[in-house]
Amino acid sequence: MVDVPLGPTGVIAAPDVEDVELYHPHSWLTKYVFSQDAKVIAIQYSFVALSVGLIALVLSWLMRLQLGFPGVFSFIDANAYYQFITMHGMMMVVYVLTALFLGGFGNYLIPLMVGARDMVFPYVNMLSFWIYLLAVLILVASFFVPGGPTGAGWTLYPPQAILSGTPGGQDWGIILMLVSLMTFIIGFTMGGLNYVVTVLQARARGMTLMRMPLTVWGIFTASFMALLAFPALFVGAVMMLFDRVLGTSFFMPVMVEMGQPLDRNGGSPLLFQHLFWFFGHPEVYIVALPAFGIVSDLISTHARRNIFGYRMMVWALLAIGALSFIVWAHHMYVSGMNPYFGFFFATTTLIIAVPTAIKVYNWILTLWRGDIHLTVPMLFALAFIVTFVNGGLTGLFLGNVVVDVPLSDTMFVVAHFHMVMGVAPILVIFGAIYHWYPKVTGRMLNDPLGKLHFWVTFLGAYAIFFPMHYLGLMGIPRRYHDIADMAFVPPSAHALNAFITIVALIVGATQLVFVFNLFWSLRHGKPAGGNPWRATTLEWQTPETPPPHGNWGKDLPVVYRWAYDYSVPGADQDFLAQSQPGPTRAGSGSIHG
Amino acid sequence: MGSILFFLSILAIIGTWWLSRQGLASKPWLEPSAAGTLQDLEPEPVAPAKVGLGVLLAVIGSFFALFISAYAMRMQLPDWRTMPIPSILWLNTAMLVASSLALHGAKVAVRRGETGELKFTLIAAGVSALAFLSGQLVAWQQLAQEGYRLTINPANDFFYILTGAHGLHVLGGLVALVRTSEKAWHPTSTDRLRLSVELCATYWHFLLFVWLVLLSIWTGWAGDFIDICRQLLT
Numbered sequence: 001m002v003d004v005p006l007g008p009t010g011v012i013a014a015p016d017v018e019d020v021e022l023y024h025p026h027s028w029l030t031k032y033v034f035s036q037d038a039k040v041i042a043i044q045y046s047f048v049a050l051s052v053g054l055i056a057l058v059l060s061w062l063m064r065l066q067l068g069f070p071g072v073f074s075f076i077d078a079n080a081y082y083q084f085i086t087m088h089g090m091m092m093v094v095y096v097l098t099a100l101f102l103g104g105f106g107n108y109l110i111p112l113m114v115g116a117r118d119m120v121f122p123y124v125n126m127l128s129f130w131i132y133l134l135a136v137l138i139l140v141a142s143f144f145v146p147g148g149p150t151g152a153g154w155t156l157y158p159p160q161a162i163l164s165g166t167p168g169g170q171d172w173g174i175i176l177m178l179v180s181l182m183t184f185i186i187g188f189t190m191g192g193l194n195y196v197v198t199v200l201q202a203r204a205r206g207m208t209l210m211r212m213p214l215t216v217w218g219i220f221t222a223s224f225m226a227l228l229a230f231p232a233l234f235v236g237a238v239m240m241l242f243d244r245v246l247g248t249s250f251f252m253p254v255m256v257e258m259g260q261p262l263d264r265n266g267g268s269p270l271l272f273q274h275l276f277w278f279f280g281h282p283e284v285y286i287v288a289l290p291a292f293g294i295v296s297d298l299i300s301t302h303a304r305r306n307i308f309g310y311r312m313m314v315w316a317l318l319a320i321g322a323l324s325f326i327v328w329a330h331h332m333y334v335s336g337m338n339p340y341f342g343f344f345f346a347t348t349t350l351i352i353a354v355p356t357a358i359k360v361y362n363w364i365l366t367l368w369r370g371d372i373h374l375t376v377p378m379l380f381a382l383a384f385i386v387t388f389v390n391g392g393l394t395g396l397f398l399g400n401v402v403v404d405v406p407l408s409d410t411m412f413v414v415a416h417f418h419m420v421m422g423v424a425p426i427l428v429i430f431g432a433i434y435h436w437y438p439k440v441t442g443r444m445l446n447d448p449l450g451k452l453h454f455w456v457t458f459l460g461a462y463a464i465f466f467p468m469h470y471l472g473l474m475g476i477p478r479r480y481h482d483i484a485d486m487a488f489v490p491p492s493a494h495a496l497n498a499f500i501t502i503v504a505l506i507v508g509a510t511q512l513v514f515v516f517n518l519f520w521s522l523r524h525g526k527p528a529g530g531n532p533w534r535a536t537t538l539e540w541q542t543p544e545t546p547p548p549h550g551n552w553g554k555d556l557p558v559v560y561r562w563a564y565d566y567s568v569p570g571a572d573q574d575f576l577a578q579s580q581p582g583p584t585r586a587g588s589g590s591i592h593g
Numbered sequence: 594m595g596s597i598l599f600f601l602s603i604l605a606i607i608g609t610w611w612l613s614r615q616g617l618a619s620k621p622w623l624e625p626s627a628a629g630t631l632q633d634l635e636p637e638p639v640a641p642a643k644v645g646l647g648v649l650l651a652v653i654g655s656f657f658a659l660f661i662s663a664y665a666m667r668m669q670l671p672d673w674r675t676m677p678i679p680s681i682l683w684l685n686t687a688m689l690v691a692s693s694l695a696l697h698g699a700k701v702a703v704r705r706g707e708t709g710e711l712k713f714t715l716i717a718a719g720v721s722a723l724a725f726l727s728g729q730l731v732a733w734q735q736l737a738q739e740g741y742r743l744t745i746n747p748a749n750d751f752f753y754i755l756t757g758a759h760g761l762h763v764l765g766g767l768v769a770l771v772r773t774s775e776k777a778w779h780p781t782s783t784d785r786l787r788l789s790v791e792l793c794a795t796y797w798h799f800l801l802f803v804w805l806v807l808l809s810i811w812t813g814w815a816g817d818f819i820d821i822c823r824q825l826l827t
Contacts, residue, residue: 120641189652193645201641210621227648228601231656235663238754246743248750250667265747266672271663274594278659310621318612325601562621 036122045103056091068501082151089154101290112539115204119194131187138180147171158251195223206559213563218293229282236275277328291428302378303370306564316355349399376450380431391420412472443525460507600658685728692721696794
């Protein structure tokens with residue numbers, strides 16, 4: 001990461017890229033800080049996103065302390081509690097997961113995996129990161145303004161989000177949140193254009209769409225979805241900002257606050273919910289699709305087996321991406337919608353289970369009789385499959401209107417979405433970092449520390465979120481600062497809450513092992529060589545590791561095959577790299593259809 | 594949410610058509626390995642900037658489609674009072690049309706290599722776009738004087754927010770136009786100049802289209818059109 005060697009000055013001379021002008025850094029500042037190199041930008045994105053992740057992790061500790069040991073920590077009053085859950089949710093979903101998958105992995109992997117020298121619009125790409133950083137700073141600044149950050153819940157539902165009863169509602173909190181989100185979306189759009197157009201226009205010779213690794217397919221589809229879904233959040237944020245600052249009534253109904261009628265005309269809070277979830281549901285898949293793609297590649301590489309049903313995997317990604325735009329109202333079953341409406345959305349929601357199940361079957365069939373190496377990335381990938389299936393199954397419960405209504409706003413929902421879009425994607429992020437760290441730094445992450453990190457995180461996540469389902473079935477509501485006096489809550493629920501809190505503290509602390517490993521291995525890790533996992537994809541075939549500016553030395557790679565030629569009979573090694581000329585897997589194709 | 598779904602279905606149709614030409618049914622594990630034979634499958638080289646602008650227009654399109662969806666939902670509530678359209682909007686529309694036509698002229702001129710005509714059309718496009726923006730500000734002033742201010746009624750709010758958003762996009766386009774003009778006055782590469790002019794023209798036509806859609810909503814034509822379609826269907 002630190003000592004990225006600069007390539008020879010002639011790197012751009014390859015004949016088939018004469019139309020691409022590679023940007024050349026001239027000073028330390030333009031090389032490492034205001035860099036236009038996608039790899040540096042990727043590291044900047046990842047570093048900031050992981051830092052935000054650590055803040056959000058501490059916030060989750062604080063709210064767990066209140067839930068596990070109510071009243072013990074006097075500084076966590078109701079207001080602070082709501083501020084913690086709001087900031088935890090928004091940070092994790094938008095500023096960590098989206099930024100890390102698309103800004104981090106997207107920037108690092110897309111140009112390398114499709115055989116490009118860089119993103120197609122490097123300057124815009126650099127702006128994207130700095131605007132993202134600005135958005136993060138605005139968001140974090142809300143901790144230090146009068147009234148503190150907003151406590152409206154991560155969904156920011158009006159009218160409560162901008163009323164005086166909610167922390168930050170009539171202070172700066174909600175304004176900074178909305179401005180930060182709008183800034184983030186502008187920055188993301190700049191990055192997203194790069195990710196999409198680079199995949200479309202900058203692929204190496206021979207890299208047809210159907211030869212792209214599934215990682216690229218996942219990030220590509222997710223970027224497209226994000227480009228189309230984030231405007232919904234932007235529009236909602238603009239309108240709510242108008243409601244809050246200028247006193248319009250887009251979302252604010254006629255209402256009485258503390259006995260005083262407010263000067264509002266009669267807007268529609270439901271309108272915001274529609275806009276929010278029109279963004280919010282695709283967002284789940286914006287996070288999930290890159291994870292699907294990455295996990296496919298991890299499993300294939302570490303099981304030394306070609307991915308089962310590659311075409312189906314691609315089609316399923318596209319189908320999930322398209323379907324995710326017509327399911328948003330399943331987050332609104334309890335908003336008083338027409339039953340036919342609910343029926344429609346329940347149907348579309350459950351249909352998504354079909355392409356998703358195809359993916360799960362294909363992962364399992366890829367593993368079937370594979371030469372499974374239980375490396376740290378593989379452990380995380382396997383844990384993802386189990387966790388995603390778990391979270392997906394409870395999704396089937398919540399997708400049905402009649403089951404959702406009694407479970408709505410209980411801890412069951414919290415457990416469900418943490419399994420499916422919290423724990424599952426983060427397991428993939430960890431797996432991907434263990435997998436690609438050797439390419440980024442030239443050194444391996446420490447293996448025993450990695451295994452410790454894995455087992456505590458994986459088992460700990462289950463110890464946290466499995467019991468939470470039971471709390472939800474018991475009827476324990478989410479978003480309650482204190483449930484002490486409710487008659488239906490048995491003492492065992494409190495014991496369970498205390499248990500969850502203790503595990504959460506342990507799992508959180510274990511992440512420090514991971515952070516330590518990241519920094520320690522930079523200098524002391526085992527030298528990795530160019531291709532430690534014996535992988536086929538192009539990023540492992542770069543002439544130098546870490547890849548220099550321009551990635552490929554003098555000539556761009558030429559692609560001769562798909563990304564999954566593992567365990568090839570008769571090959572020198574047990575794999576054939578994408579850039580390696582030679583015979584196909586003669587006659588063996590029929591078993592993969 | 595009808596208009597955004599309509600917009601996204603158009604995008605989905607374009608996307609499906611495009612994907613259908615990308616060999617998604619091919620079996621990559623059986624393909625002959627010579628990279629050269631796969632050239633046929635690869636698309637004609639298009640400037641990345643053009644593809645980038647296309648994707649950006651899809652994003653801006655969904656932004657406005659979402660606003661229109663919100664407009665349609667909000668207008669069904671009982672406090673909605675439709676606002677009159679200031680007559681200066683027709684003049685502004687004419688200005689925007691003129692600007693768009695001028696850029697089309699610029700596109701033709703740059704293809705023929707007529708530098709004088711190119712400079713003239715670029716100036717004409719810039720001036721008429723500025724006239725459009727000033728006209729929009731006059732419209733705001735007139736409405737405010739007649740009492741159709743912000744916060745009085747959601748119809749007013751939407752008018753200001755949508756004209757503002759559209760105006761900001763025109764303003765952003767003007768920045769690009771200034772940079773294109775720099776290239777026209779100090780030419781370095783004809784290919785780049787040509788690309789810049791073409792990108793500007795595409796963006797301008799798109800903004801004109803968005804403006805016409807917005808205008809048709811405010812005048813009620815869009816509503817009439819939808820009603821007619823509904824009657825035909827039922």
